[in-house]
């Protein structure tokens with residue numbers, strides 16, 4: 456495994472020729488000559504540094520000067536120095552060593568941009584490289600926390616690879632990633648603690664049991680009312696649509712329509728969660744762009760509060776004296792809230 460981490464990391468390793476597969480260290484180190492400039496990413500050998508720069512830019516889309524400058528090479532004085540073979544990934548820092556205590560080799564990897572280089576891609580490459588050497592990867596571990604989006608993308612990758620629907624509840628997708636990546640094989644993995652930004656259902660209604668929800672609807676309170684019932688009905692309808700798509704994805708007769716069915720299931724799943732009834736409280740419309748009404752009471756209130764408190768943030772008039780964009784600057788009755796909209800539930 457010592458030979459695997461440099462293959463993965465962005466920095467790469469010394470290029471070698473001859474008998475390098477699968478045991479890289481058996482090859483001879485390739486060096487830059489006076490008129491021999493081998494490419495680190497392919498077999499091309501240029502005659503000058505400038506020609507190699509042009510080749511590296513045109514064929515590999517990378518900056519040769521930046522590449523070797525990052526490795527500490529002096530500008531263009533490279534004769535006699537080893538050529539560096541590119542690593543398989545960008546945004547990866549990796550190092551490998553043997554941990555005698557556990558009688559295992561370990562690769563420690565930092566992913567500096569999981570959107571460009573996702574964890575599952577690097578892990579699968581490590582498994583490939585290990586398999587070439589007859590080694591089994593016995594598990595992996597995430598040290599610290601991992602962003603929700605990264606785990607979601609990994610879960611979707613493994614579901615697609617298994618030809619399963621990605622339109623599952625997010626908890627199921629995350630669990631797929633945890634199991635497929637072997638994240639519980641060497642250390643505990645508690646999803647709630649490890650995954651940063653795990654979405655949680657908004658509002659108190661969605662956390663009630665069906666019986667509690669129905670009880671709440673029947674009470675003499677304005678909410679939850681028709682809006683919440685409509686939201687719940689929409690959510691259940693979308694869940695049924697997701698179920699049908701998920702059942703169909705695995706059927707042999709629909710094997711050629713995986714992409715279409717998977718997209719349908721994912722869309723139904725999104726609709727299901729976006730429809731959830733949210734709160735027992737009546738909600739006011741967004742007031743992010745509202746400004747205080749210019750009525751006399753507003754001005755009085757602001758002056759009075761500003762006199763009492765030094766902070767301008769606490770000198771605002773009561774919410775009932777704010778107005779939406781585009782409305783008249785002064786409201787005759789100061790009733791700035793649109794009453795009908797305030798009853799949405």
Ligand SMILES: [Zn+2]
Nearest residue numbers: 494496497499
């Ligand atoms: Zn090349």
